[in-house]
Amino acid sequence: MAPQANRDALAASKNIKCVSVRWTALSTMRIQPYIMLMSPNIGSSCRIAALVHEHMLASSVTLPMEILTGAAQSMERFSRQSLSFECFSSGGGPVAVGSGLTIATQSLEALDHFDLMIIPAIWRHPGRVLRKHPDHVQQISRHVARGGLTVSVGSGTFLLAETGTMAGRSVTTHWQWFDTFARRYPDIKLERQQLITQSERVFCVSSVNSVADLMVYLCAEIFSIRAARHIENQFSPEIRQRFSPSPVGAPRDLHGDELVADAQTEIAKDLRCVPSVPNLAERLGVSGRTLARRFKMAAGLSIGDYALQRRLDEAQSLLRRTNLSVTEVADAVGLTDPSHFTRVFKKQLGLTPTRYRTAVREKTFSPEYPSS
Numbered sequence: 210m211a212p213q214a215n216r217d218a219l220a221a222s223k224n225i226k227c228v229s230v231r232w233t234a235l236s237t238m239r240i241q242p243y244i245m246l247m248s249p250n251i252g253s254s255c256r257i258a259a260l261v262h263e264h265m266l267a268s269s270v271t272l273p274m275e276i277l278t279g280a281a282q283s284m285e286r287f288s289r290q291s292l293s294f295e296c297f298s299s300g301g302g303p304v305a306v307g308s309g310l311t312i313a314t315q316s317l318e319a320l321d322h323f324d325l326m327i328i329p330a331i332w333r334h335p336g337r338v339l340r341k342h343p344d345h346v347q348q349i350s351r352h353v354a355r356g357g358l359t360v361s362v363g364s365g366t367f368l369l370a371e372t373g374t375m376a377g378r379s380v381t382t383h384w385q386w387f388d389t390f391a392r393r394y395p396d397i398k399l400e401r402q403q404l405i406t407q408s409e410r411v412f413c414v415s416s417v418n419s420v421a422d423l424m425v426y427l428c429a430e431i432f433s434i435r436a437a438r439h440i441e442n443q444f445s446p447e448i449r450q451r452f453s454p455s456p457v458g459a460p461r462d463l464h465g466d467e468l469v470a471d472a473q474t475e476i477a478k479d480l481r482c483v484p485s486v487p488n489l490a491e492r493l494g495v496s497g498r499t500l501a502r503r504f505k506m507a508a509g510l511s512i513g514d515y516a517l518q519r520r521l522d523e524a525q526s527l528l529r530r531t532n533l534s535v536t537e538v539a540d541a542v543g544l545t546d547p548s549h550f551t552r553v554f555k556k557q558l559g560l561t562p563t564r565y566r567t568a569v570r571e572k573t574f575s576p577e578y579p580s581s
Contacts, residue, residue: 254291255281255431258323258352260345260368261298264338265329267310269362269417270296273327273424280428280436295323299344307332317344325427326352330363330417335386339371346371359411360427362420366413370394378408381415438559466507468493472500473508476516480523481543483516520544521557528566535562 257277259270274294281292298304301316328349331338339346350372353359361369366382367390369375376396381403391399400406404419414420429437471493476483489512490497504512520542527538539550539562554562 254293255325256323257292257294257325257327258320259294259296259327260317260329260348261296261304261306261312261314262329262338262342262345263304263306264332265306265365266332266363266417267306267308267312267329269329269365269420270312270327272417272420273360276421276424276440277428277431280432280440283432283436283439297348299342317348320348322355323352323357325358325360325431328359328361328365328368330365330383331367335364335367335389339367342368343371350374353411356410358427360420360423361411361413363414363416366390367393369411369413370397375408375411378411379403379406380408380411380413381406382413383416435559466503468495468500469504469507472504472512473515476512477519480516480520481541483543486512517553518557521554524550524554524562525558525565528562529569535566538562 255277257274259274261270277292278294296304296312296314297317297320298312298314299317301314301319303311304314305311326349328345345368349359349369353369353372353374359369361380363383364386366380367386369380370390370393375394377398379398379400381400382390384401387399387401390397404415405423406413412423414423425437425441428440472489475489475492484492486497486501490500493500501512504510504515508515510518524538524542524544527533527541528535531538533541535551536547539545539547542550544550544553551561554560554565558565560568
């Protein structure tokens, strides 16, 4: 993002209560802070069910499948955690979706207890799926009532809403259907400004473009930080911003403390010169002790550790998107000693800055055109 665009976005953020995961892309996700480090209650085997119908967007199932399967494969030598991924439809058997892809499925009658259920996005008007597949609604209702982990993608949230289990709870859906959803389900809190929402163990993402962010986060919850970092490195050119800056133990940017949100905005204004705690507290009109206590409670990190995390986030972005040298990147984020920068970067990401840049750029699409 250009510097002026950064300044414009930052100025706009002052009127937004929810602070974004990355300061360069503001107010896009909402998650309850006390659930941020959620225990998925999954044993040694993680069973995942995807509901399939002919009007679904196949990528809303295949992308989570590839990310979670990749995480499981990366952990084969280090963990006994196993993964099974099964697809279910009303009648069972092969289901041809609009893209031409045919998916092998089992009957919904065989759907038993699963750890995670994926509700795919719906292509075009959701009403026809609601009319044709009330059995999907029944299965979703049972799963949510049992407290099962649930991920609804895009307009698939209409199926989730039909269960009646989301009254008074936060969801999101594809922007094209906001008004239709609000009219049909007035008792559900539709978050129009959020790409990802969480209500207890139910996650909604606004579109297929956002589901990868959530899957990286869930990789850490289901498998480990190691697995999530591996997956993020593999998918990083496609994932524009993460649901959590580091999958587990990361600073919780999304919370209800406006004082801390203001402090985070001040920190992000210029990462090259982060204000001291006393200076920051003076700007915000509170004591340093009060600010430090509330910051730790809301963000889960000290102010100093939070600033370091933000600097490393920005460094990753610069390494991916610019040709600045490692020394220039370090200077741009306020870590002016290149050796120290390399040390803390490797400790956080598991790779040196140079190796990280090589890894993500090797996967960048570069079309080749025939010579004329």
